[in-house]
Amino acid sequence: MTEQYEVIVVGGGAAGLSAALVLGRARRRTLVVDAGEPRNAPAAHMHGYLTRDGMPPAEFLAAGREEIARYGVDLVRDRAVDVALGFTVSLASGRTVRGRRLVVATGLKDEPPAVPGVAERFGRDVLHCPYCHGWEVRDRAFGVLATTPMGVHQALMVSQWSKDVTFFLHTVQERELTDDDLRRLAAAGVKVVPGEVSELVVEDDRLTGVRLADGTTHAREVVFVAPRAVPRTDLLERLGAELRETPFGAYPVVDETGLTTVPGVWAAGNAMGFAEQVVNAAAGGYRAGATINGELLMTDLDATP
Secondary structure, eight states: OEEEEEEEEEOOSHHHHHHHHHHHHTTOOEEEEEOSOOTTTTOSOOOSSTTTTTOOHHHHHHHHHHHHHTTTOEEEEOOEEEEETTTEEEETTSOEEEEEEEEEOOOEEEEOOSOTTHHHHBTTTEESOHHHHTGGGTTSOEEEEOSSTTHHHHHHHHTTTOSOEEEEOTTSOGGGSOHHHHHHHHHTTOEEEOSOEEEEEESSSSEEEEEETTSOEEEOSEEEOOOEEEEOOHHHHHTTOOEEEETTEEEEOOOTTOBOSSTTEEEOGGGTOTTOOHHHHHHHHHHHHHHHHHHHHHHHHHTOO
């Protein structure tokens, strides 16, 4: 038997819960399908969210789930494995649900560089976002691991939080850096080290250095990396949503409310873009929820004889 909802939200992170909160308060019968795989799960705390700075991500999500429950929103711990126009959503458990509108807030997956020690320390002393964690590691000895020439930008950015920054070119050749790159790195006091990185050095559960393939080791306390972003856009692709290529993967084409090119389907949070931090994702979910409620209202009024 297929259960009917007004809105189905796929994804129980900040974006999905925020959309569900707005819809629940608007008295819309709403279902959140949550696979329980938030992008920020490796982090002990989240930052930059006014009044929630330093809050553990798991605690934040638990509070969000409690809030939507107050307004009658259903939440199921399950995975959406297929979707058809209509919108009929098939879940991994075998359950089938249908909604008049759909919010895709499935986020993305970070794939750290394949250097021994990086994945194991990711979210602790291997980081990717200075706005998220720069304050907490300020003034320590930073390393930046380049995997593309865009690593220059990351090395320059993190120099705002520490004046001891070493930029490891790793798989990038020095000739790939422009004159402007080299000038800015020098102006920021960033040391450039050519050569491939073989591993991170960890002692007593603490990052202590970066070792190169030639055996030399540079003492470092924190390493910034640029993970490969893998957007979870499978459902959107099945629905035929138009995607746009970016340096961080392919994301759906959306309007200012998150509406995709498929009528009735919204995207929010990291399903919409790489740089949607928790506070941005929550705001995007709010916009989508409010827009959907208004659109459903007008649709029903226009259909009334």
